Amino acid sequence: MQDPNAQNERIFNKRRKVLVEELVSRGIRDDRVLTAFEAVPRHLFIDTALSHRAYEDTALPIEMGQTISQPFTVAKQTELMEVEPGDKILEIGTGSGYQAAILCEMGAKVFSVERHHQLYDRSREILNKLGYRPTLKCGDGTVGWSAYAPYMGIVVTAGAPVIPESLKRQLDVGGRLVVPVGDEEKQVMYRITRKGEGEDDFEEEKFSIFKFVPLIGRQGWSK
Numbered sequence: 001m002q003d004p005n006a007q008n009e010r011i012f013n014k015r016r017k018v019l020v021e022e023l024v025s026r027g028i029r030d031d032r033v034l035t036a037f038e039a040v041p042r043h044l045f046i047d048t049a050l051s052h053r054a055y056e057d058t059a060l061p062i063e064m065g066q067t068i069s070q071p072f073t074v075a076k077q078t079e080l081m082e083v084e085p086g087d088k089i090l091e092i093g094t095g096s097g098y099q100a101a102i103l104c105e106m107g108a109k110v111f112s113v114e115r116h117h118q119l120y121d122r123s124r125e126i127l128n129k130l131g132y133r134p135t136l137k138c139g140d141g142t143v144g145w146s147a148y149a150p151y152m153g154i155v156v157t158a159g160a161p162v163i164p165e166s167l168k169r170q171l172d173v174g175g176r177l178v179v180p181v182g183d184e185e186k187q188v189m190y191r192i193t194r195k196g197e198g199e200d201d202f203e204e205e206k207f208s209i210f211k212f213v214p215l216i217g218r219q220g221w222s223k
């Protein structure tokens with residue numbers, strides 16, 4: 001008789017490949033991003049009752065009324081950071097831990113902050129189990145994580161009312177901050193690149209519209 005777990009894993013592997021093809025058809029081009037998507041088992045970052053939907057290109061609910069972002073959104077934000085192996089990357093909003101795993105898989109040194117203790121605990125457990133070793137913290141990520149700054153990439157995975165100034169200041173020269181900014185209904189994806197040491201030496205680019213859960217904190221929305 002076939003081992004049902006091995007059979008499930010084969011099905012999930014096939015679905016991951018189909019998802020990667022879908023991401024390519026939607027314009028994701030960075031091979032490192034695509035290779036990471038093919039490797040990271042998204043079904044292990046969500047409730048088992050939803051694992052049959054893990055490789056649909058859709059956001060899914062996790063605990064504390066939050067979501068694991070849509071795969072296309074994770075891929076787009078990651079691609080916009082132009083991550084190189086060894087880069088120091090800060091993520092705001094660990095949530096399920098899935099995006100942190102993608103970044104670790106790409107060889108980045110990952111730092112990630114989550115405001116909900118329950119999600120911090122749960123994501124730490126699954127990331128460790130899978131052998132990923134990001135540095136995690138429970139707290140308000142809108143102020144960044146100055147102890148490890150500067151970063152080559154900062155990704156905010158919740159919708160901000162404005163670009164958090166602290167995050168801009170924690171970018172390395174050449175580093176990129178990817179952050180969705182708007183109202184609670186929809187946000188525009190911004191990429192801020194630090195061009196030099198100067199106070200105002202930043203370039204700002206805008207990309208398409210997304211919908212995120214709110215970024216709550218000192219430089220985000222109030223509760």
Ligand code: SAM
Binds near residue numbers: 066067068096213214
């Ligand atoms: N990157 C996550 C993933 O891969 O599952 C997506 C998580 S979800 C779309 C956004 C997360 O941001 C939620 O878990 C939420 O609790 C968290 N969040 C919101 N405001 C935050 C803040 N100020 N600091 C840290 N995390 C925050």
